[in-house]
Amino acid sequence: MHETYMKLALEEARKAETIGEVPIGAVVVRQGEVIATGHNLRETSQNPLTHAEMIAINRASEVLGSWRLEGCTLYVTLEPCVMCSGAIVMSRIPHVVYGANDKKGGTVESLMHLLDEPRFNHRALVTSGVLEAECSTMLKSFFKALRQKRKNQPGD
Amino acid sequence: MHETYMKLALEEARKAETIGEVPIGAVVVRQGEVIATGHNLRETSQNPLTHAEMIAINRASEVLGSWRLEGCTLYVTLEPCVMCSGAIVMSRIPHVVYGANDKKGGTVESLMHLLDEPRFNHRALVTSGVLEAECSTMLKSFFKALRQKRKNQPGD
Numbered sequence: 247m248h249e250t251y252m253k254l255a256l257e258e259a260r261k262a263e264t265i266g267e268v269p270i271g272a273v274v275v276r277q278g279e280v281i282a283t284g285h286n287l288r289e290t291s292q293n294p295l296t297h298a299e300m301i302a303i304n305r306a307s308e309v310l311g312s313w314r315l316e317g318c319t320l321y322v323t324l325e326p327c328v329m330c331s332g333a334i335v336m337s338r339i340p341h342v343v344y345g346a347n348d349k350k351g352g353t354v355e356s357l358m359h360l361l362d363e364p365r366f367n368h369r370a371l372v373t374s375g376v377l378e379a380e381c382s383t384m385l386k387s388f389f390k391a392l393r394q395k396r397k398n399q400p401g402d
Numbered sequence: 403m404h405e406t407y408m409k410l411a412l413e414e415a416r417k418a419e420t421i422g423e424v425p426i427g428a429v430v431v432r433q434g435e436v437i438a439t440g441h442n443l444r445e446t447s448q449n450p451l452t453h454a455e456m457i458a459i460n461r462a463s464e465v466l467g468s469w470r471l472e473g474c475t476l477y478v479t480l481e482p483c484v485m486c487s488g489a490i491v492m493s494r495i496p497h498v499v500y501g502a503n504d505k506k507g508g509t510v511e512s513l514m515h516l517l518d519e520p521r522f523n524h525r526a527l528v529t530s531g532v533l534e535a536e537c538s539t540m541l542k543s544f545f546k547a548l549r550q551k552r553k554n555q556p557g558d
Binding site: 304311367 | 444445447448449450451452453456459460463464467468469470471483484485486487488489491492493494506507509513516521522523
């Protein structure tokens with residue numbers, strides 16, 4: 247079940263990759279239905295808030311007509327950063343499923359445990375490592391290609 | 403200088419209060435110029451991302467045409483929450499000035515120090531307590547009036 251939705255998040259990540267964005271994708275599921283999707287658009291939009299999760303949360307709240315995303319599960323290919331972890335807390339998402347860990351910036355399990363913080367007024371259930379290899383490989387391939395491109399265009 | 407801009411943030415907070423929102427306001431200043439403003443719109447918009455700081459950051463990035471809010475100072479009446487602290491890190495805002503502490507949810511000085519976290523790739527200078535009494539009083543008055551209203555309308 248988790249893998250089915252993570253594949254959709256990976257499809258979203260692929261859309262980001264196609265336009266030169268770091269490939270990260272997210273979907274919000276409620277009662278078995280995908281109600282919102284998003285992929286990283288930071289460079290395209292030049293907007294710091296356009297991480298995949300933020301776009302998906304924004305759309306999900308539009309669909310539900312509520313800032314409380316009750317009964318929703320957020321699937322995302324990479325461990326959320328501090329902003330997206332905060333948005334998950336603020337939108338009261340009960341369950342977060344992610345693929346690859348982000349050792350440098352992840353705040354769900356890597357650097358911090360912001361979704362399991364007793365002093366916040368919301369905590370989320372976390373399932374990690376779903377399709378981890380696929381999620382991780384997509385990111386590694388992207389950065390490898392980027393380094394290669396930069397190496398070939400030193401004056402760029 | 404800080405007080406001048408905090409007064410503008412308080413004016414933004416007043417706009418939120420006028421429409422029944424928790425009175426929190428923010429402005430983004432660059433080279434002495436106010437380039438973006440925002441006030442809390444969570445209930446009106448039913449969108450969990452519409453905190454005052456997020457709206458101001460969103461607009462500032464539009465104005466600058468960049469996700470990097472270099473050279474900007476964010477003024478906000480209340481200590482930022484985890485989502486807004488994260489957005490400050492993600493947008494690389496170098497200086498944050500706030501009024502009142504938020505002992506229950508503030509993640510700049512109260513619960514955590516997310517803007518001074520060595521493991522993140524950005525840290526911000528923080529100035530707190532600017533027009534603290536005015537910022538705090540506005541919030542306290544709002545919640546007092548809300549409690550009174552609820553008391554008078556028990557079946558509402």
